[in-house]
Amino acid sequence: MTTVVISAYRTVKFLEGGGHFWVYMQYVEGLRQAGCQVYWLEFVPREGPWQEMSRIESWLGRLKRYGFEDKVILYTEAPGGQGTGYEYLVSSRSEAQEVFKRADLLLNFHYAIDGEMLAGFRRTALVDIDPGLLQTWMSTRQVPVLPHDLYLTTGETVGTPAAPFPDLGVEWVHIRPPVCLQRWPYIFDARSKEFTTVTNWWGGWETEMLDGREVLYDNTKRLSYLAFAELPRLTSQPLELAVHMSAEDAGDRQRMQSHGWRLRHASEVSRTPEMYRSYIQRSRGEISCVKPSCVKLRNGWISDRSLCYLASGKPVVMQDTGPNPYLPFGKGIFRFSTPYEAAEALATVNADYETHCLAAREIAETYFDARQTAERILNIALA
Known part of the structure; x- marks a missing residue:
């Protein structure tokens, strides 16, 4: 079975954003339908209220409702920072590293992921869900995007002559953003108003x-x-x-x-x-x-x-x-x-x-x- 790790971004910080959560779940559901085992990886800053236990428990409860029983890895900077590694808040270090070692692919939505974390995977794909902006951030060095094996984009003009922004010498592979048709069924109501x-x-x-x-x-x-x-x-x-x-x-x-x-x-x-x-x-x-x-x-x-x-x-x-x-x-x-x-x-x-x-x-x-x-x-x- 193919194992894929999804590196999501800011779902703990934006816990009240139900729609933001769906951005990543659509990819998760598609991968599951394709026969993959999927793990959820996410980084939270050490500073701020993001590591409050009540917030993490609410977040874990949400993930559990969508099939993530024991496949969640939450991490932050280790105390002291400055390249001293990570502290794992959900799953242990050994459990996380074992998952990274056997994963076939990291599907990365966290543009500024740390190099040490990225190096733990044998195959990596960056997913551009901010087309045009991401390329601008990269060209102006606002976001330090490290090299990946593959660069995916949801923008139809990215990397084409129609784009008024640089491609940065990267081969951008176009994908269409997903929606899980089973989770989002057809519902017709002629009486709906707004x-x-x-x-x-x-x-x-x-x-x-x-x-x-x-x-x-x-x-x-x-x-x-x-x-x-x-x-x-x-x-x-x-x-x-x-x-x-x-x-x-x-x-x-x-x-x-x-x-x-x-x-x-x-x-x-x-x-x-x-x-x-x-x-x-x-x-x-x-x-x-x-x-x-x-x-x-x-x-x-x-x-x-x-x-x-x-x-x-x-x-x-x-x-x-x-x-x-x-x-x-x-x-x-x-x-x-x-x-x-x-x-x-x-x-x-x-x-x-x-x-x-x-x-x-x-x-x-x-x-x-x-x-x-x-x-x-x-x-x-x-x-």
């Missing part, structure tokens, strides 16, 4: 190169959604954002609501993986703006969240992220660049709702089946 999404409001600033200079730009979802604040006034379709906002965002909240957006706090609907799934399954479809970097970098990306909507039979109306040669936009999935285009797409969906729901599920089955993605990764990585 087009929704789950999102952050704030993020951070990013760097782009202009005339040989590094220039910062705002890369928050806040900027994206404020640019489409007027959309509810252009459509009769109810629109709802489940969004992480704080008390300091009262002005933004009032502005969005004054235009007709319905707002809920994301923790009300996505605090656990099960709540996140239920919220998507109750939705009529997804309305989704993307980070400015996706538009600026034209990365041809589709979010893991949108795949969950599609698999559930919920049509997706998403902001255009650039060239995508395989997605059949116009039936089950639509893209927009202006509020008027988004309103037109919503009207098209509602004019023949069930047809677009069936098309959404078919898109998930045809292009994003987790088992197909896992088998492609295994075939390439272990050939």
Whole structure:
């Protein structure tokens, strides 16, 4: 049996992010369907509340519900740091090293993984789920990505002439992001009302190169959604954002609501993986703006969240992220660049709702089946 270790990123720190957990579970489920034994590996910083026993126990309980009984390795820096190794918080050092030694593949989502940890595996594959940004971070040395045996990307333009960012001399292998069709069944309900999404409001600033200079730009979802604040006034379709906002965002909240957006706090609907799934399954479809970097970098990306909507039979109306040669936009999935285009797409969906729901599920089955993605990764990585 092929053994694969998944090096996930920040699921302990972002424990309240049920959707974030699903990013990695989709790969896990695909690998399991392909016949693999899968271990979950994760790093947590020594500083901060991340090592509180109550948090770790909640995290372990979540993993146990998804089939990780004794296949979890959680580690941090050893006391003192400075190259003195690791301290294992779940599993012992000897148990972890035995797993690393016999693993056929490390599937790594932790871009800045330590070299000593990486060297413990005989075969390694980096998975780029931030296309365009990761290449920019690497070129500006913001993220120290160490050499891997294989580089996988979910961005359709990465490593092609269409990309306005460097390939760094790396051969990027394109994979399609996965969704587990069994965990995300088709659910049709003509009475569902809101087009929704789950999102952050704030993020951070990013760097782009202009005339040989590094220039910062705002890369928050806040900027994206404020640019489409007027959309509810252009459509009769109810629109709802489940969004992480704080008390300091009262002005933004009032502005969005004054235009007709319905707002809920994301923790009300996505605090656990099960709540996140239920919220998507109750939705009529997804309305989704993307980070400015996706538009600026034209990365041809589709979010893991949108795949969950599609698999559930919920049509997706998403902001255009650039060239995508395989997605059949116009039936089950639509893209927009202006509020008027988004309103037109919503009207098209509602004019023949069930047809677009069936098309959404078919898109998930045809292009994003987790088992197909896992088998492609295994075939390439272990050939």
